[in-house]
Amino acid sequence: MNATYVPIAEAQMLIKKPVSEVFNAFIDPEITKNFWFTNASGSLEVGTTITWEWEMYKVKTDVFVFDIKPNQLIALTWGTPATYLDFEFEAVSEQTTYVQIKNYGFTEVGNELIEVIKNNTGGFTTVLDGLKAYLEHGINLNLIHDKFLKK
Template sequence: MENQNFAEAGMLIRKPVSEVFEAFVNPEVTTNFWFTKSSGKLEEGEEITWTWEMYGLDVPVRVSDVVNNEKIEIEWGNYDDMTRVVFTLKKISENETFVNVVNDLFKGNTDDMKKQIRDSTGGFNLVMAGCKAWLEHGINLNLIKDRFPMGK
């Protein structure tokens, strides 16, 4: 039986693949639509920390694999419960990129995993929509900040 324990989100972003790739590896761009601070860029073999100041949340991120303009693979979460996230970028045309993100390797009992998958699916859909709004229109929709306006 195929593993169905993963979250997935995808979005067409009407920008060149190099610009979309940079939006995910460079925190100077990513902080406009996802986390509020980062200890560094996503570079293969590095461990960094992403911060969501509005939630008082710091998350360790291990960068497993980076293929320029094609793929970013990380592990993130609590050290005992890290999950894998793989961003795949596909150039559709000179000014169109499809981004697919898969989050897997969830741990816990069935109910715990269902909650994690549900939360991750919703969260990554917001990240994709926020990235699209920022890159295509220069608008920060505050999607992540407004997901839990009273804190998590």
């Protein structure tokens, strides 16, 4: 066996909405603001660098969009050092979409790598929980806003 192990932080969720609506929720920052970040410098488009902001934590990050396949994939890099972030969309039926978020390309090793994967998996699970509540029920649960205690 000569396979190379690539550590991945991964989260997934079934969303009871059409794939085009779920896909657009990540492309259009006016929708994304209801379940993830507080501000974005623009919509996701191939070849662009966008800044995402979480005002309550005074945190910003630049994302570079390198691939979009409508209703299937959004692929970008983000953070410092940059890691890969893929959003994969699968139409299970006309009214349901399976979303997977995969984050990989980490530079950390050992316990630091375990901590990063644990934190990112939990964070992306929270994003998908918020997405589900917002798209299916029109409720902004403020999950990201309330995830960490602000001191």
